[in-house]
Amino acid sequence: MSESDKFDDDLIVAMSRSGEGFAPDGSDRAALVAGGYERGRRRWRRRSTAAVLGTATALALVGGGAVYLTGSQPKDGAAVVAAASDTPPATGISPASAPSAAAKPTAAPPVSGAAVLEAFKALLPAGQVTNGTGTGTEPPAGKPEGAGVNAVASLVFDDGQGKSAMGISITRLAENDPNRAQNVCPDKKLVPYDDCTTIKVDGGTLTVLQGYEYPDRHVSTKWWNAKLIGKDGRQIELSEWNSAAEKGSPDSRPKPPLSPAQLQAIVTDRSWDKVVAAIPEPKPVKPRDTSKEYTAQEILDITAKLLPAGLKETEVSADGEGYANFVLNDGKGKSLVQLNVQDWSRGQDPTMYAGAQTLPDGTKVLIRKEGGNPGMWTVDTLHPDGLRVVISSFNSGTQKTPATRPAPVLTDEQMKVIALGPDWKLKK
Numbered sequence: 001m002s003e004s005d006k007f008d009d010d011l012i013v014a015m016s017r018s019g020e021g022f023a024p025d026g027s028d029r030a031a032l033v034a035g036g037y038e039r040g041r042r043r044w045r046r047r048s049t050a051a052v053l054g055t056a057t058a059l060a061l062v063g064g065g066a067v068y069l070t071g072s073q074p075k076d077g078a079a080v081v082a083a084a085s086d087t088p089p090a091t092g093i094s095p096a097s098a099p100s101a102a103a104k105p106t107a108a109p110p111v112s113g114a115a116v117l118e119a120f121k122a123l124l125p126a127g128q129v130t131n132g133t134g135t136g137t138e139p140p141a142g143k144p145e146g147a148g149v150n151a152v153a154s155l156v157f158d159d160g161q162g163k164s165a166m167g168i169s170i171t172r173l174a175e176n177d178p179n180r181a182q183n184v185c186p187d188k189k190l191v192p193y194d195d196c197t198t199i200k201v202d203g204g205t206l207t208v209l210q211g212y213e214y215p216d217r218h219v220s221t222k223w224w225n226a227k228l229i230g231k232d233g234r235q236i237e238l239s240e241w242n243s244a245a246e247k248g249s250p251d252s253r254p255k256p257p258l259s260p261a262q263l264q265a266i267v268t269d270r271s272w273d274k275v276v277a278a279i280p281e282p283k284p285v286k287p288r289d290t291s292k293e294y295t296a297q298e299i300l301d302i303t304a305k306l307l308p309a310g311l312k313e314t315e316v317s318a319d320g321e322g323y324a325n326f327v328l329n330d331g332k333g334k335s336l337v338q339l340n341v342q343d344w345s346r347g348q349d350p351t352m353y354a355g356a357q358t359l360p361d362g363t364k365v366l367i368r369k370e371g372g373n374p375g376m377w378t379v380d381t382l383h384p385d386g387l388r389v390v391i392s393s394f395n396s397g398t399q400k401t402p403a404t405r406p407a408p409v410l411t412d413e414q415m416k417v418i419a420l421g422p423d424w425k426l427k428k
Contacts, residue, residue, distance in 0.1 A: 174282040
C-alpha cells in the first residue's frame with residue numbers, strides 16, 4: 001500500500017470512528033474504556049469563543065478559486081494554489097447564514113478523483129500543494145453496476161509557514177441515519193481538545209474541532225476538523241494537521257494553516273454539490289432496537305441511589321444508551337466514573353470471566369486495577385440473567401489528564417455495591 005493510499009484509509013477511519021461498547025474479551029484497559037471514549041469521539045461536541053465571520057467574507061476566502069468540477073486532470077508534482085482573496089484570514093466561525101446546499105441531490109454522472117482533488121485545491125489559500133490524490137464516485141473496480149459511496153481527496157499543503165497534511169471526505173447519510181443528529185462536540189472528559197463549536201447551517205449542522213491527533217497528547221501533533229451534515233444528508237469532513245503526515249511525522253508548524261472560518265468555508269462551498277449528487281441515494285438504516293437497553297439517564301438514576309452518602313453526580317453525560325459517565329468529588333479531587341450496561345444473555349466468551357469470583361446467586365465479579373496516569377479501577381459483573389454491568393473509576397476528572405489524587409473516590413467495595421445493585425435487571 002502506498003503512503004497516499006494509507007493516508008486515505010486512515011482518513012476515512014478517522015472520520016467515521018464509532019464504538020458500540022467494549023471488546024468481547026474485556027481483557028485490557030482499551031476494551032473497558034471503549035464504551036466511553038469511542039462515544040465521545042463519535043459525537044464531536046464542540047465549543048468556541050472565536051470571532052464571528054460574515055457570509056461575504058467566508059465566500060471571499062474561497063470564491064476566487066472555486067472550481068465547479070469539470071473532470072479536469074491535476075498536474076503531476078507540486079502545484080501552486082492561487083490566493084482566493086486578499087482579505088486576511090479570519091479566525092472565527094460564521095453564524096447560521098453560512099452557505100450550504102439546500103436542495104436534495106439527484107442522480108448525476110460520476111465525478112472523477114482527479115476532479116475532486118482539483119476542487120479541493122481550488123478552495124485553498126495561496127500555497128504549494130504536493131502529494132495530491134483523489135478518489136471519485138466512479139464505479140468501484142469489479143462493481144460496474146454502482147458508483148462509489150464516497151469521495152476523498154488528500155494532499156500536503158504549504159503556505160510558506162510549514163507543511164500540513166490535509167484531507168477531505170464527502171458522503172451521504174440516509175434520511176433516518178442516527179449519525180445525522182450526532183454532529184456535536186465530544187465529551188471533554190473523554191476527548192481532550194482546545195476549542196470546539198457547533199452551529200446551525202441552512203437546516204444542517206457544522207462542527208469545528210481544534211484538537212490533537214493523540215488524545216493523551218504524548219505527541220504534540222494537532223488535528224483540526226470541520227464536519228458538515230446538511231439537511232440533504234451530505235456529510236463533508238475536512239481534516240488538517242500541523243505536520244506533513246497524520247502520524248509519524250514531526251510537527252512542522254505551531255498549528256494547522258486553515259483557520260476555523262476557512263475550514264467552514266471549504267466544507268460549505270457549493271463546489272461539492274456535483275460530488276454529492278453523484279453519490280448514490282443511501283439505503284435507509286435498519287433501526288436498532290434499543291427498547292431493552294438502559295438509557296444514560298436510567299443508568300444515572302440507578303447509580304445515584306447507590307452512591308456513598310455525601311457524594312453527588314456532577315458533569316454528567318446523559319445521552320445515548322448503555323453508557324453514562326459523571327464526576328465525583330469528595331473534596332480531595334475529581335474522579336471520573338463511567339458505567340457500561342449491556343445485554344450479554346445471548347452468550348459471551350467463556351474465558352472472559354476466568355478467575356472471577358462467583359457469588360451465591362451466580363453473579364460473576366472481576367476486579368481490575370490498571371496503572372497509568374491516570375489510573376483506572378474497574379468492577380466488571382455478569383449477572384445471572386445475562387446483564388453485564390461494568391463500572392470504572394479514575395483518579396482524575398477525565399480519562400486523559402494526569403492523576404490528581406492517589407486513588408479514585410470510590411473504593412472497590414463501593415463500586416461493587418453499585419454494579420450489584422438490585423435495580424439492575426435484564427429488560428425483557
